[in-house]
Amino acid sequence: MPKIVDHDARRAELARAMWRVVYRDGVGAATVRSIAAEAGWSPSALRHYFATQTELLVFAMEHVQAEAAERIAADDRTGSPREVAQRVLEHLLPLDRQRVREAEVWLLLAARAQTDPAARARMAEADDGIRRAAEFAVCLLTGEPAPDPDVAAGLHALLDGLALHALLHPERMPPARARALLGAHLDTLAAS
Amino acid sequence: MPKIVDHDARRAELARAMWRVVYRDGVGAATVRSIAAEAGWSPSALRHYFATQTELLVFAMEHVQAEAAERIAADDRTGSPREVAQRVLEHLLPLDRQRVREAEVWLLLAARAQTDPAARARMAEADDGIRRAAEFAVCLLTGEPAPDPDVAAGLHALLDGLALHALLHPERMPPARARALLGAHLDTLAAS
DNA sequence: GGCCCGTGCCCAAGATCGTCGACCACGACG
DNA sequence: CGTCGTGGTCGACGATCTTGGGCACGGGCC
Structure with missing residues (x-):
């Protein structure tokens, strides 16, 4: 099978990026795009781990x-x-x-x-x-x-x-x- | 001067339209567009009476x-x-x-x-x-x-x-x- | 009565958002 | 070594709020 990533770990990583955004800019700035940018990925990548906001x-x-x-x-x-x-x-x-x-x-x-x-x-x-x-x-x-x-x-x-x-x-x-x-x-x- | 409308009355009319939408479809449906449609106007018309949502x-x-x-x-x-x-x-x-x-x-x-x-x-x-x-x-x-x-x-x-x-x-x-x-x-x- | 111009309103576009589909790359398994 | 499924990106779509430009109407003034 293809390359396997630890989904739980990835979700935790994304969540940490989200909290960095929230702590820094407030919950209003927690958009899909800003979180993806904070984590260093494209917004679409988030969809593999979080289907919706x-x-x-x-x-x-x-x-x-x-x-x-x-x-x-x-x-x-x-x-x-x-x-x-x-x-x-x-x-x-x-x-x-x-x-x-x-x-x-x-x-x-x-x-x-x-x-x-x-x-x-x-x-x-x-x-x-x-x-x-x-x-x-x-x-x-x-x-x-x-x-x-x-x-x-x-x-x-x-x-x-x-x-x-x-x-x-x-x-x-x-x-x-x-x-x-x-x-x-x-x-x-x-x-x- | 040009045609004058009663701003307060118009705002009240728009607010009534908004409440009709809210009562019928919930507060989540209270968008600028839906309220304008409910009142029978274009979304831009609302800007004369409510600058922002x-x-x-x-x-x-x-x-x-x-x-x-x-x-x-x-x-x-x-x-x-x-x-x-x-x-x-x-x-x-x-x-x-x-x-x-x-x-x-x-x-x-x-x-x-x-x-x-x-x-x-x-x-x-x-x-x-x-x-x-x-x-x-x-x-x-x-x-x-x-x-x-x-x-x-x-x-x-x-x-x-x-x-x-x-x-x-x-x-x-x-x-x-x-x-x-x-x-x-x-x-x-x-x-x- | 006829012209002016300011108000009221619409159309279209811009910016941002969440979401989705098409496509490419990599790598583990047979 | 080939296959194909997973991971990832890009672009686009639709919806949203907001804004600027332009048209129409009508009251006031000469």
Whole structure:
């Protein structure tokens, strides 16, 4: 058979090129052509590994989720359950430049999910991940083995709302304020 | 001088055409061409009234905000402060088909605000409107004349998060559930 | 009443985008 | 050593937003 390249490795390489573009020029500059140029190839070459631009965004979104999961897994879980819960959830907020860029991809994919089924499916999985983190935090706070679904859903909505505000209005919702508001919500959950 | 047309009336007419397209085909179909065709004109004619597509979206967003403000103003304010607060805030959630369409425009403009200054400015104003509603609700619940900024900001973030979930995952966040989660949050605010 | 010129509008083109088809090159297998 | 399938490029297509040039109309002025 012909020459064989490692598709997964190539996709990862292309994804790295995409993130370089996103970090440097913002998510709006992440076009097929600019990513191909960044990687040093022709735009058509990308089609062998990502059939559509949405597939690229989906792959980038998987990277975002993997990064978040790794940050959470790397947490040492020291301190009170309340402190652990807050730290875990803060890993999901765009509190530094890198995570702002990641959240930009998240928001772009959210808008695209309104019309693109593939984007919608990926957003649903990312949503699951955040929901599980919220449920984990609720379990930590209440001491119960199973979280109240409504309490977790409310925390989940607050998280996404804080992320949205931190992204769109960073001057009104700086990282410290997002952290404080999250902490206040966790306090009320712990109290009840 | 030459023939004079009422620019405001023409803009309103174009905005109505846009909303017909959005209601029928979704926000993804709201291109300059489709809107011009819906209004019966050429795409270039739109440029006299909306220089860019973002201006169209901004005008549509102003309509969304005006509709929401009107819904809130039309509320008869009967019932307990707790009930009034919930009803007012529910006017800001995408609980029916029309408001889902309006929220689609909101999300599209949010994504565009990442790169487009005009969209960003309009989103900031829309954000102000929601924040004021949240502050009003907090005042109702606490009985204080001035709301706690952090409490209002938390409620605001929850509102936007609920709206986002109702929009992206309506099967997980149906209108009844969004209402219930909002109500639960208001209960905890009233209790503290 | 007739001319002017500015507004309104269309046509065509430019720029950029995502996507696709046709074609070429290389290299592993038979 | 030949074959053919994979990898890659080039060019083109269609759609999009945007822009410039030009035509038509009609209100104001002489």
